[in-house]
Amino acid sequence: MNDIYENDNDISFPVKFVGRIEVVRPVGLQLLSEALASLKNSDHVTSSEGKGKKSKVSLFLSMNGIDILEHDTKFMLYTCPLFLVSFCAVHPTLPNHFGFVAQHPASDAYYCYLFRSKKFSHLLVSLIGDAFHASKRDENIGRNRDLVVEALRHRNKTLLKENAELKRRIAALTQGEELDEDSLGEGDVDVIRDKVFSEAESKTPVVRFQAASDRMPLLKKT
Secondary structure (H helix, E strand, C coil), X not given: CCCCEECCCEXXXXXXXXXXEEECCCCCHXXXXXXXXXXXXXXXXXXXXXXXXXXXXXXXXXXXXXXXEECCCCCEEEEEEXXXXXXXXXXXXXXXXXXXXXXXXXXXXXXXXXXXXCCCHHHHHHHHHHHHHHHHHHHHHHHHHHHHHHHXXXXXXXXXXXXXXXXXXXXXXXXXXXXHHHCCCHHHHHHHHHHHHHHHHHCCCEEECCCCCCCCCCEEEC
């Protein structure tokens, strides 16, 4: 395991790169067998070291994707975002071979990437699968967080709208009371004053004095 390079962001394994080939479907163990058989034909070999010869590469795995670099020069051969990876497995009859399928970033085509490793085949398939599921989980968490934030923003907008409407109604009511007071003319004020005095007089005691011709006794009206 001393060949493994690891840091906080990714992990690298030295493997033999068999090649890359376009496939007609995105998943399936049979697909790996068919792809490996096709790569035996020199017309399909995409190894950087020529016909039929497997090149040593560094397979970098991170939460973002899979990078395939030439081992010595660190020249980038291929990079595959994890969200485009659709399948990964060990060859059904050759356990030292493994591969994964990924969609091309700029088209609908799918490509199978095949490797050989005596020590890391099963481990790499497991790690790629774990990274893929972790990436999906983080993506779902991020999507749910975005939904919560959007709901809170919508609620905040609704509250601001309701608050503005409430302020408008309060202002309208206040303005209406002021308009009622200002709309009173001078005649209206006199009518109100007469009414107030009339009500006051009706509650004030009235004394009646008896004259010489009166037969009624002195009365006090309350």
